[in-house]
Amino acid sequence: MSQAFTVKAEARDKVGKGAARHLRRSGMIPAVIYGDNKEPLSIALPYKETFLALHAGGFMTHVATIELNGEKIQVLPKDYQLEPVRDFLMHVDFLRVSEKSRVTLEVPVHFENEEKSPGLKRGGVLNVVRHEVEVECPANAIPEAFTIDLTGIDIGDSIHASALTLPANVSLTITDRDFTIATIAAPAALRSEEGEADEAEVETAPASDAEDEE
Incomplete structure (x- = not known):
């Protein structure tokens, strides 16, 4: 232990x-x-x-x-x-x-290779939904932490429970869904630019399109 x-x-x-x-x-x-x-x-x-x-x-x-x-x-x-x-x-x-006990507890989640994430390089924000995940495991084999590799993760991507590598005899207590652990969110500046672009498209839409919608 x-x-x-x-x-x-x-x-x-x-x-x-x-x-x-x-x-x-x-x-x-x-x-x-x-x-x-x-x-x-x-x-x-x-x-x-x-x-x-x-x-x-x-x-x-x-x-x-x-x-x-x-x-x-x-x-x-x-x-x-x-x-x-x-x-x-x-x-x-x-x-x-x-030695034979099984316990239920929260194990912390860590992240690595932030510098290899295209989303973070572009100014994206790592939004951690769960800093810990609950597992059931032997008392003599409690994981220190789970580490998630951010290599290749881009803006808009989500990281789910299925990305975790579980040791033998360790299981998640939530089994009915592949829950979200973290996402890479767009920076505020990029969201603002996208919003302005959407407004510009609406303002420059052809009159015929607006009449068709009516």
């Missing part, structure tokens, strides 16, 4: 807002481990290590190891809460996983 971080946790006997505030004042944050048909575990994690892991990248797509009372528990972060004003980490939910 791809490891995000390893952290030592403490069992948390007391729950509730008051207990959580006390934990945070002492440099810890509350967390819960659930799943794998076992009782949820309420734990406390060191704030600094967990906060740094969160902002190191890949937090939600890497399996982590939590050491609790001498036991090493493999988990996947499933959710976290931030204090809206100060961006302070408040709580983390973890899903217990094993």
Whole structure:
């Protein structure tokens, strides 16, 4: 499994807002481990290590190891809460996983070879519809990211889910359509020129054409 971080946790006997505030004042944050048909575990994690892991990248797509009372528990972060004003980490939910577990999660989409895209060279704009796509996959084979090659992509072209290269045993959760991931949109100046050209064509249309339409 791809490891995000390893952290030592403490069992948390007391729950509730008051207990959580006390934990945070002492440099810890509350967390819960659930799943794998076992009782949820309420734990406390060191704030600094967990906060740094969160902002190191890949937090939600890497399996982590939590050491609790001498036991090493493999988990996947499933959710976290931030204090809206100060961006302070408040709580983390973890899903217990094993070598046989399959998980559903969002995998980021990256783009490469922008310089080889005719559309971008002409001033087009990469309009990303989905920065992440949801997949189901083994917990020990979570893709780091999907990379899409923009070579040859021109203005007006769309990039769909079928352009993704899925590793073995990895499947998209949306299967009823070939959904759009990104498009190359025309620059504002080009759209304006096309609009002016259309108006000019209407203004210079022969009178006979206008009479026929009436």
